[in-house]
Amino acid sequence: MALDSRKKQVLNAIVDDYVSTYEPVGSKSLIERHNFTVSSATLRNEMAELERMGLIEKPHTSAGRIPSDKGYREYVDSLLRYDDLSDSERNDIENRISGSVNDITDLIRTATDTLSERTGFVSLYMSPRLHKSFLKQLKMLMIEPGKALVVIVLSAGVVRDKVVRIPNFLTGEQIMQISDSVEQNLTGKPLDEITLVTVASSMKAADIPDAMMNQIVYEAYTAIKQADSLNIYLEGENKMLQLPDFGELTKARNLLDSLSNDGMVAGYVNELHPIDDVNDDSFMIRIGQEITLDGLQDCSFITTTYKIGDDISGNIGVIGPKRMEYQKVISQINFVRKTLNDKIKKLTE
Numbered sequence: 464m465a466l467d468s469r470k471k472q473v474l475n476a477i478v479d480d481y482v483s484t485y486e487p488v489g490s491k492s493l494i495e496r497h498n499f500t501v502s503s504a505t506l507r508n509e510m511a512e513l514e515r516m517g518l519i520e521k522p523h524t525s526a527g528r529i530p531s532d533k534g535y536r537e538y539v540d541s542l543l544r545y546d547d548l549s550d551s552e553r554n555d556i557e558n559r560i561s562g563s564v565n566d567i568t569d570l571i572r573t574a575t576d577t578l579s580e581r582t583g584f585v586s587l588y589m590s591p592r593l594h595k596s597f598l599k600q601l602k603m604l605m606i607e608p609g610k611a612l613v614v615i616v617l618s619a620g621v622v623r624d625k626v627v628r629i630p631n632f633l634t635g636e637q638i639m640q641i642s643d644s645v646e647q648n649l650t651g652k653p654l655d656e657i658t659l660v661t662v663a664s665s666m667k668a669a670d671i672p673d674a675m676m677n678q679i680v681y682e683a684y685t686a687i688k689q690a691d692s693l694n695i696y697l698e699g700e701n702k703m704l705q706l707p708d709f710g711e712l713t714k715a716r717n718l719l720d721s722l723s724n725d726g727m728v729a730g731y732v733n734e735l736h737p738i739d740d741v742n743d744d745s746f747m748i749r750i751g752q753e754i755t756l757d758g759l760q761d762c763s764f765i766t767t768t769y770k771i772g773d774d775i776s777g778n779i780g781v782i783g784p785k786r787m788e789y790q791k792v793i794s795q796i797n798f799v800r801k802t803l804n805d806k807i808k809k810l811t812e
Contacts, residue, residue: 471542472499473509474518478530478538482786485707487527532751532785535763539748539789546794553798556581560802567591567620567771567807572696574769574803575779579699581795583706584783585722587766589732590694591777593617594655598687601649603642605635613686617654620771620811623690627682630675640669641679654691659684695729697722708784714761721758722782731756735766736778746793751785763787767796769803772811779803 466474476497480488490506493499499506510528513519518534521527530538548556559577560570571588578586600616609631615623629638648665649657662684666676700722709715722728731754735747749764759782766780779800781792 466537466541469501470509470513472497473506474513474530474534474538475542477510477513477519477528478534478542481529482788485786487522487525487529489527492527530785532753535750535785536753539750543790543793545797546790548794548798552581552795556795556798557802560799560806566622567810568622570806570810571769571777571779571803574799575696576698578779578781578796578799579702581799582781582783582787582792583699583702584781584787584792585697585699585703586781587695587697587728587732587779588769589729589736589778590692590696591621591769591771591775592693593621593691593775595653595774596621596691597651597653598646598649598657601642601646601683601687603638603645603683605633605638611638611682613683615687615690617690618772620807621690623686625686625689627679627686629679629682633671633675633679637669637671637675641666641671641683644668645683649687654687657684657687662687693729693733695725695732697725697728703783706784708761708786717758718762721756727756731764732766732778732780735764736768736776746796747780748789761785763789765789765792765796767800769800769807771807 473493476493477488480492480496490503490510493506494503510519513534514521514528517531518537519528520531522529556577560574575586575588596617598615599618602614604612604614606612606626609628611627611629613625613627617623645662645665647668649661652661659680663680666680700719703709703718704715709718735749746765746767751760751763754760754762754764761784762782763785764780764782766778768776769779770776779796781796783792
């Protein structure tokens, strides 16, 4: 679809006006706000052509026009100009993220909270994909008879812990033997190379009866593999309910129902960013009907990738109304990502 210069100007103006006012746009208001040098009749003709092309549409209750999903897509793909953040905006983001504790998970969560505060929308992060990370430490600590805490430290600087069930007759000393044996034999192995067999083999040095060992092998293996599970964190759902876009009860309920299903949202983000896209710095933008999650058809979904070292990545992004200032939101996400990557690099050096 090729738009001539005037149609691009008209579409750009309609999107900008609708984003700022949440009111359908007419030819008269376009002339008043944007100093078009053509007549209202000419603008109406241009708008009629844009409507015929499916880029704008007429709401039932107004004579004006609003962007369609197709129109927003054309705007994002062809007309968008990215804004540079002001010095004060950059300083605010850097101060918020730099002031967080020196733990990667808390750091990423702080960056996500900052995105929600800056945009006024829902922000999210997906935990890093750790399949290429290797085991750095593994400790097993007796909590009480029948229960132990497994603490796993990965090369990405990520710490995971899990309470597991163990045979009631295992002593604290035996748990330490098993822990030392596993750590000695599996340290340096990538997570995706650790199998039930390798865990069982790593425990052979521990002087534990086989009958007790079978359960602890499975629990330790599960704890290690779950370290690479995909987790998603969402912040700012309440902010979306304050927007007029979700003032209708049905829209608000559908939005909250969708966002409350963490597993579905995580799966969708994972589809947007395949596991081997660690070096992809691009943004994935999905608008309205392009989003395959029920309840988010009135939203836009913008995500990108943050990095931990050369081989490990996760995702951060924003879920907001289709009627958003895309250039501003993308600029904020981009700077948050850059600041986050720089901070992670310092923590992992």
